[in-house]
Amino acid sequence: MTEVNPSAIPVKPAGVRPRIDSLDLLRGWIMIFMALDHVRDFFHADVLLFGPLNLEKTNAALFFTRWITHFCAPVFCFLAGTGAFLSLSRGKTKGQLSYFSSPAARGSSCWS
Secondary structure, X not given: XXXXXXXHOOOOOOOOOOOOHHHHHHHHHHHHHHHHHHHXXXXXXXXXXXXXXXXXXXXXXXHHHHHHHHHHHHHHHHHHHHHHHHHHHOOOOHHHHHHHHOHXXXXXXXXX
């Protein structure tokens, strides 16, 4: 049997917890629904004739994509707050979190 080099085995630093996959999955689904809602008008031929929530003229897919997006923004904001709380509980300071909450800092961090 061959010996395994200990440096080849990845080791997580102590105290670092992994990301919570269920929160990332929910955030991803919400982003997909929001993207569908934002591009819906490009594919909906009768966009100027009636609204997607008009039950007399709409179809099920169009109604569902518009209806479900009413829940997307509140849940997305809730998950942002949950992420901030988890970051604070994992040792980040408020200063580190506030850097990423300011729009100017987010834009400048893309270019640095």
